[in-house]
Amino acid sequence: MTVNRSDSSPNDPRAWRSWLASRLLPWFHRHRRDLPWRDNRDPYRIWVSEVMLQQTQVATVIPYFERFLRTFPTVADLAAAEEQAILRLWEGLGYYRRARDLHRAARVLAADHGGRVPDDPDVLASLPGLGRYTCNAILSQAFERRLPILEANSQRMLSRLFGRTEDPRQGPARRWLWQAAEDILPQKNVGTFNQAIMELGALVCTPTAPRCDGCPLAERCLARQSGQQESIPARAAPPEIVSVREIAVVLRRRDEVFLARRPQGGRWAGLWEFPKGPIDEGETHEKAIERLLHERTTMRARSGAELLTIRHAVTRYRVVLTCYDAEYLDGDFASDFYVEGRWLSPKSLVDYPVSSPQRRLATHLLAPNPEPRLF
DNA sequence: AAGCCGGGGCT
DNA sequence: AGCCCAGGCTT
Known part of the structure; x- marks a missing residue:
């Protein structure tokens, strides 16, 4: 069996694992926002929040989330609701298929899984609206399953940290980032770790004008070392006007x-x-x-x-x-x-x-x- | 791989 | 006035 020599390269994400956890977790403990879906580890709350947060910023989601959970506190409540009632609470969030998928998935869970959000990647992945990111976000945050997440924040943060200059949305780069997100996972506190990455992306490693001065990872950030923190991630080529x-x-x-x-x-x-x-x-x-x-x-x-x-x-x-x-x-x-x-x-x-x-x-x-x- | 869904926040 | 946002599904 051959050994991939990149394993020992300083750019191998696995070599960053312990350092990242030691820098990220204390930072998160100190700076984490108090968000309503962080009150507890109820997988249903986390699920709803993750769906609402798809392509929607935290500040926008908060009031919708609170109202939604007051109205539908459990999977069973959601499953029993009329679709129109759900859509009414979703008005203004956009991407309305998210709400319909959430409803359909809740009905599956109510019918076949006792109204519980299961700790089972295969079951979760079979539900409508639950892709790789959302499944892993729920499993890592609610059940401490050691699974990676990759979304807009972590994609940007990892691209900068590892100095990836290619378009992170394209196939090979995206696969590399998913692998990196997996490679850097600590053995414990995976849910917190995943949240910490996203929180850093939201609060410090922002799309424009990243606040590197306050970043716990700045000293090893390859983008910062080469002055590319503003140009990474690469912008998607503007669509050709046809x-x-x-x-x-x-x-x-x-x-x-x-x-x-x-x-x-x-x-x-x-x-x-x-x-x-x-x-x-x-x-x-x-x-x-x-x-x-x-x-x-x-x-x-x-x-x-x-x-x-x-x-x-x-x-x-x-x-x-x-x-x-x-x-x-x-x-x-x-x-x-x-x-x-x-x-x-x-x-x-x-x-x-x-x-x-x-x-x-x-x-x-x-x-x-x-x-x-x-x- | 590319198109599509969408309102709101930020620069 | 763009660009971006805790993506997933379809073709």
């Missing part, structure tokens, strides 16, 4: 509102219904929309000033859209209109003081003869 043909439309028929959209280069794959419930059997969405619309759409993909133009002839459907610089359209025919800015961004629509962006949109669209508004 002109694509895309079309979007909001349809209203009787009391039902539909939002339809053709994804980039694809066929009519996306169609959501607002507020909910199927449209009539017998007429496919695709057929109806194809028939209704003659698109003249040029839209630059993702970001930048966009132009969305829709031409259509309406027969059975009524098309309603109120947005920036757009004309209010209603009736059996419609003229051209376009939306500038993000396509159907909730903020570009009416600021309606009710419920989620989706519901806000739906409510607005369902209102009789809404007035056009400029933003």
Whole structure:
């Protein structure tokens, strides 16, 4: 068996293990924020917090978390809830599939696992919404399982610590970072250690202007030694701006509102219904929309000033859209209109003081003869 | 591997 | 006005 000589290299994360724990754990003990999901090791609390924290900052999550746990203190409470009640508490957090997955997973646990969050990686990983990060975060924090985590904070912190100049989001670098996150795990206090890494990333090793003066790892940080702490992690290359043909439309028929959209280069794959419930059997969405619309759409993909133009002839459907610089359209025919800015961004629509962006949109669209508004 | 989901905070 | 955030799922 050959020995990988990198094992003894100073850049081998395994060689940093004891030093890291000795620097990180005392720092965390001193600087850790008092966050509501740190009150105890209840795996359900940790689970909910981890899901809410996905792509969402701590300060945003706190009030949602507290309200959520007051309403649904246990897995059983969550499992017994209506999805709409859960979504209502989620309004404003975004990524609403997280809430639906949380609900579905709670129902599985209530039905098959006695309403407990199991100390079992295979069971956890089988639940919707629980990927590698979230599973390991729960298992390490609630059950002291020796498993690594890698998310935005630790990814940035480890990239700097080990002087990794490549894009940490790309495959090989990402695999290296996961391995490093595993290699540096101490034998004890794994949950605390994982939290300490993230806390350092959140409080000290920040995306811009890292506070190296207050960093317990500064003396060995390779990025700092080479003055690259500001340039690591490498920025993702900005997405190439490509002109694509895309079309979007909001349809209203009787009391039902539909939002339809053709994804980039694809066929009519996306169609959501607002507020909910199927449209009539017998007429496919695709057929109806194809028939209704003659698109003249040029839209630059993702970001930048966009132009969305829709031409259509309406027969059975009524098309309603109120947005920036757009004309209010209603009736059996419609003229051209376009939306500038993000396509159907909730903020570009009416600021309606009710419920989620989706519901806000739906409510607005369902209102009789809404007035056009400029933003 | 890339696209998609999303509102809010920060510079 | 961008960039970023305690990611996961789908294609």
